[in-house]
Amino acid sequence: MTNIKTLGELKASGYKSQSIKDELRNNLREKIKLGKPVFEGVYGFENTVIPELERAILSRHNINLLGLRGQAKTRLARKMIELLDEYIPVVSGSEINDDPLNPISRFSKDLIQEKGDATPIEWMHRSERFFEKLATPDVTVADLIGDVDPIKASNLKLSYADERVIHFGMIPRANRCIFVINELPDLQARIQVSLFNILQEGDIQIRGFKLRMPLDMQFVFTANPEDYTNRGSIVTPLKDRIGSQILTHYPENIEIARTITHQESRLDKAQSDLVYVPSLAKDLLEQISFEARESEYIDNKSGVSARLSITAYENLLSTAERRALKSGADKTALRLSDFMGIIPSITGKVELVYEGEQEGSAVVAQHLIGDAIHTFFPAYFPKIEKLERADAKNEYSELVEWFFTESGFELLDDCSDEEYQSILDNVKPLENLIQKYLPELIKEDRNFMKEFILWALVEYDKLSKDRFENGYQFKDMYGSYISKL
8 A cells, every 4th residue: 555656556556545433443343243352452332431431432423521630531542543444545744634535625625736646645644533622821823723824925925815825723634633621621611612613614714714624524522521610611512522421430340440551551671570579458549549539628620630559559569569678678468557658649639629729638548548448347357346345355366355455566667588478477366357258368478467457457446556656556545545634
């Protein structure tokens, strides 16, 4: 195909032109028929968003992806590139990617009239057919549609009445391409109005020039529901011209969330080889995002991005890596206390309500970690009742009594693996609990599980945990009261 260099050769090859919407539709139909995945690398949307998106493409619709931040809206739009033909022919030198068999610009029409079948053509790869614009308050009609270029008029010695003085904006230059406008409500209403004719009638107006240019484009818009009230809105006539509005959502379970985090985390082999991560630690990390979306301290209308889990996981491994490097260890296992290293990843990614502001973002982040532990604990050990008689005996009485007798212990953030192991081994009731309820737990996960029990008992008000400059102190509840007095 790329050996075809002229319009005459293209005609002789039997090439048939098709619109980009037909191109997307036909390639999607073939993938569906063959059972091939269409949006690989996007998880959790298999039965919700993706079927709706496929229906919109089959219907040749322009699309609005509506959802909170971090819900893969832009990723879905970029994945649509894979439904384009690998190459398409364009007239050489055309600013707007003119189809040689159906030119729409003055330049291409004049060139074909002059050279006929000898008109040179080029082949455009699908990777070049994706344009993206973030809607910001400073975007102008000239940026998107175009304007008169006085320098071009001067160089070509043309009158301003000649359409060749026009400098095309981003949208005409994205002819025969996918064009994405992110955060559409942020686009000023008067700028949104300029899109009306392009979406419906196909003509554009630039400084009094009314050009009948049937642009061939696939529009994809993204929007956040919060923006409708906070920063702007999509004007009604524009919404009317968008064929399908598709609602995105966050992962619905821990397994999907883990898959996304594993795929998106930027980790090198050195980190992966150095730090062993128990499965429970990965689950707890994802649960933090789920807790944040339900937290009374966080504005759930703003959403909690999937990027929270991704960056938190990177920080979690970096915390363990730093500790291992300082102690000179060749291998280390993740500790629950390493979760304090993810607090900077949480504080910048959540919008707090008034009560959250009063608590402080760092405190809210610690609450979320505690809530995740509280949620997961009953899946591994018998549930603890918070309100019970002080002398009541249960599965954890031996452990609580140990702290009353031994006065607790300190666990430093950067203590060596040997010291960490020795401290936990000294608490014999921890090992007894694991032997009783998780006898098949592998050796590498045991220390993390022991610390998990301690943190859970703190959440259930059976032990106390105090943070000092470089570590934690675990004590019985009475000891904590006495120290405060």
